[in-house]
Each structure stands twice: as structure tokens, then as C-alpha cells.
Amino acid sequence: MVDLILHHYLTSPFSEKVRLILGAKKLPWKSVFIPPIMPKPDVEVLTGGYRKTPFLQIGADIYCDSALIADVLEHLRPEPTLYPEPEKGMSRILAQWADTSLFWAAMAWSLQPKGAAEVFAKAPPEAAKAFGEDRGRMSAGNMTRLRPADATSAYKSYLRRLSDMLDEKPFLLGEVPSIADFSAYHPLWYTRRIESVRTILDLTPAVIDWMDRMAAIGHDVPEKFTSEEAIAVAKASTPHTLLTDSTFQDDHGIPLGSAVTIRAESFGLEETPGTLIAATRTHYTLERSSERVGAIHVHFPRIGYVLKKAGD
Structure with a gap:
């Protein structure tokens, strides 16, 4: 190997x-x-x-x-495969949505003022400013960032849709996790780390249960x-x-x-x-x-x- x-x-x-x-x-x-x-x-x-x-x-x-x-x-x-049949194509399409639309809604919600204050609470005052300026240069005006209010509406809708997918199965597309699960999980993982904003996840208990199953996979040392x-x-x-x-x-x-x-x-x-x-x-x-x-x-x-x- x-x-x-x-x-x-x-x-x-x-x-x-x-x-x-x-x-x-x-x-x-x-x-x-x-x-x-x-x-x-x-x-x-x-x-x-x-x-x-x-x-x-x-x-x-x-x-x-x-x-x-x-x-x-x-x-x-x-x-275990990341692209199980017969949902191989669907898993890739869903992963692309999760890595873009879901991700940016989650980040805008999670790093609203109270979330950002918590993330940078133990850092020097200039750290938050430097982080914001750095991320601004990465987009260089080439993309529209969601405002927290708009992100709230989008994120809640996305979470409900994920919850609907989990009504009768443990993972988004079936009995085993696919690339769709790994891609949808990571933006929510970031939200869950921030106490002041993670309550949005409480609106969808099925999503929380799914996140627990994903977290249990682990990544060793x-x-x-x-x-x-x-x-x-x-x-x-x-x-x-x-x-x-x-x-x-x-x-x-x-x-x-x-x-x-x-x-x-x-x-x-x-x-x-x-x-x-x-x-x-x-x-x-x-x-x-x-x-x-x-x-x-x-x-x-x-x-x-x-x-x-x-x-x-």
C-alpha cells in the first residue's frame, strides 16, 4: 500500500x-x-x-x-464502495449539490456573527479579521455570498429535504453510506461543532441520528x-x-x-x-x-x- x-x-x-x-x-x-x-x-x-x-x-x-x-x-x-449501484450517478450528483449549495448555506449560517464570535473566542482579535479577509480574496468578488437571513431559509429547507430522504433508510440513498453521505455530512459537522448555532439541527431529528451514524465511522489515528x-x-x-x-x-x-x-x-x-x-x-x-x-x-x-x- x-x-x-x-x-x-x-x-x-x-x-x-x-x-x-x-x-x-x-x-x-x-x-x-x-x-x-x-x-x-x-x-x-x-x-x-x-x-x-x-x-x-x-x-x-x-x-x-x-x-x-x-x-x-x-x-x-x-x-466498501463510495458509489454503490444502482444509485452511482445519483450519489455523484447529490454529492456535488452538497459540496456547493448545501456547503455555502451551512457556512453562512454557521459563521453568522454569534457563530463567528464563538469560533474565534480564544483567538487574538485580529484572527477573525485575517480569516475573513483571506476568504474574501479566495472569491475575489466572483461569487455571491448568502447573507445569514437567506442562509437560514435555505439551510432549513435543505435539512428538511435530507430528513425526508432518511424516512425509511439509514443513509441518504440506501442501506450503506455513499459519497452523497460523506459530502452532505461535512457542512453539518461544522455547524454541530458551534454551540451557538447548532440548534438549527434540532429541527430535523432524523438528520441528527444519521449524523451520529456517520460520525461512528471514525477516521482512526x-x-x-x-x-x-x-x-x-x-x-x-x-x-x-x-x-x-x-x-x-x-x-x-x-x-x-x-x-x-x-x-x-x-x-x-x-x-x-x-x-x-x-x-x-x-x-x-x-x-x-x-x-x-x-x-x-x-x-x-x-x-x-x-x-x-x-x-x-
């Missing part, structure tokens, strides 16, 4: 999603804690610019975005690892992707071998430059090199990311 190095921080919702998937698949992993806000020099040297959390490192391969990480972990350990150790692993390794599809799908008129940039569509707009060496139906791969890490491959999911020729 290859060494799985997860770069994350404890309160990151998307990190909790991946930690729980690792637990469900009983995969051992190494834990590298990274800063929640910029600067992140050790992150950027590995990703080339991508700064969202988490990302997964396997040797000299860097996998960005929790959706792509889930596919990698599924390849490494297919059972990882091996502690440092960013310097992770960088040393990358430099000593040769890139070798674990993504299984390889057929070139040219939707942009950009040939393989081109100098390109990739960034997220709406949040985390920092670009990663590199040489395009894969553009398949599911993912992009950039080749990069630097003195500090040597040659590495950085992988992104196709959905949710923008590919451009360098300089465009």
Missing part, C-alpha cells in the same frame, strides 16, 4: 469529509497540518498555487479537491508528519498517477504538452501553471518541477475547474 499524506487542518469541513472516507475504507494515512489562511509556502511548492484544503499527496502526485481525492481512494480500496517530510517524499519519488482513465478529451483545442493554467471556477481562484499532460473525461494533470520538490504531477477534477492556455 502506498503512503497517503493528507494535508489538512482540524476544523476544515472538506478535510473531515476525506478523513471520514479514509476511516470508512480503513486506509492508514499520514497527517500534515497546514495553515488555514495564507501564506502557505509549503502548500504552494507542492500544488503550484492551489491553496484550498485538503489535498492528498501520494509520492510525487498531488491530488486536489475532495471529489477527486474520493476517486483516488476508491481506486486504492474499492470496498493518523501518523503525524511534517510538511518538510512530505516535501522530501515528493522529491525522492517519481510521479505515477493512480487515476485510471487516460484517453485525451480535447474540449478546449489545447494539445497535450501545452503550457497552461488551471484554477477553480468560483472559489479559490489562484492559478496553478504547468505543462498539460492529461485531459481526460474526469480530470486534468499538470507536470511541474522546482528545485525544492523536483518533478511532480498535480491533478484536478474536470468539473469545477477552468483550463486555459498560459497567457490567455
Whole structure:
């Protein structure tokens, strides 16, 4: 089994999603804690610019975005599957909704003034301001943030809909958890951590019971690892992707071998430059090199990311 190095921080919702998937698949992993806000020099040297959390490192391969990480972990350990039949397509669609619409409603509700005050209660006064400014730069006016009042309406509706799905089954799509469950769980997990705002969950007892079942999966105790150790692993390794599809799908008129940039569509707009060496139906791969890490491959999911020729 290859060494799985997860770069994350404890309160990151998307990190909790991946930690729980690792637990469900009983995969051992190494834990590298990274800063929640910029600067992140050790992150950027590995990703080339991508700064969202988490990302997964396997040797000299860097996998960005929790959706792509889930596919990698599924390849490494297919059972228990994240994509059970016959609801495989539905589970992915529901996961995408949960990682976007549900997530942003949950964050706007959870970090309303009283929630934010609790989250940063033990931090110096400038910490909340720095966090807010950092997240503002990540969107750079490219997305509309829900106001707390609007988030309240949306979040309550979403929770009721999740509750309806749990009327006659233990998990959202059946008897076992799928990627839909892991994706819907992590925004609610964040809310539940904050005493002043978690009462919204009390309106849907079936959702609370489901959250308890998800939490019981656990994610074991990882091996502690440092960013310097992770960088040393990358430099000593040769890139070798674990993504299984390889057929070139040219939707942009950009040939393989081109100098390109990739960034997220709406949040985390920092670009990663590199040489395009894969553009398949599911993912992009950039080749990069630097003195500090040597040659590495950085992988992104196709959905949710923008590919451009360098300089465009």
C-alpha cells in the first residue's frame, strides 16, 4: 500500500469529509497540518498555487479537491464502495449539490456573527479579521455570498429535504453510506461543532441520528508528519498517477504538452501553471518541477475547474 499524506487542518469541513472516507475504507494515512489562511509556502511548492484544503499527496502526485481525492481512494480500496449501484450517478450528483449549495448555506449560517464570535473566542482579535479577509480574496468578488437571513431559509429547507430522504433508510440513498453521505455530512459537522448555532439541527431529528451514524465511522489515528517530510517524499519519488482513465478529451483545442493554467471556477481562484499532460473525461494533470520538490504531477477534477492556455 502506498503512503497517503493528507494535508489538512482540524476544523476544515472538506478535510473531515476525506478523513471520514479514509476511516470508512480503513486506509492508514499520514497527517500534515497546514495553515488555514495564507501564506502557505509549503502548500504552494507542492500544488503550484492551489491553496484550498485538503489535498492528498501520494509520492510525487498531488491530488486536489475532495471529489477527486474520493476517486483516488476508491481506486486504492474499492470496498466498501463510495458509489454503490444502482444509485452511482445519483450519489455523484447529490454529492456535488452538497459540496456547493448545501456547503455555502451551512457556512453562512454557521459563521453568522454569534457563530463567528464563538469560533474565534480564544483567538487574538485580529484572527477573525485575517480569516475573513483571506476568504474574501479566495472569491475575489466572483461569487455571491448568502447573507445569514437567506442562509437560514435555505439551510432549513435543505435539512428538511435530507430528513425526508432518511424516512425509511439509514443513509441518504440506501442501506450503506455513499459519497452523497460523506459530502452532505461535512457542512453539518461544522455547524454541530458551534454551540451557538447548532440548534438549527434540532429541527430535523432524523438528520441528527444519521449524523451520529456517520460520525461512528471514525477516521482512526493518523501518523503525524511534517510538511518538510512530505516535501522530501515528493522529491525522492517519481510521479505515477493512480487515476485510471487516460484517453485525451480535447474540449478546449489545447494539445497535450501545452503550457497552461488551471484554477477553480468560483472559489479559490489562484492559478496553478504547468505543462498539460492529461485531459481526460474526469480530470486534468499538470507536470511541474522546482528545485525544492523536483518533478511532480498535480491533478484536478474536470468539473469545477477552468483550463486555459498560459497567457490567455
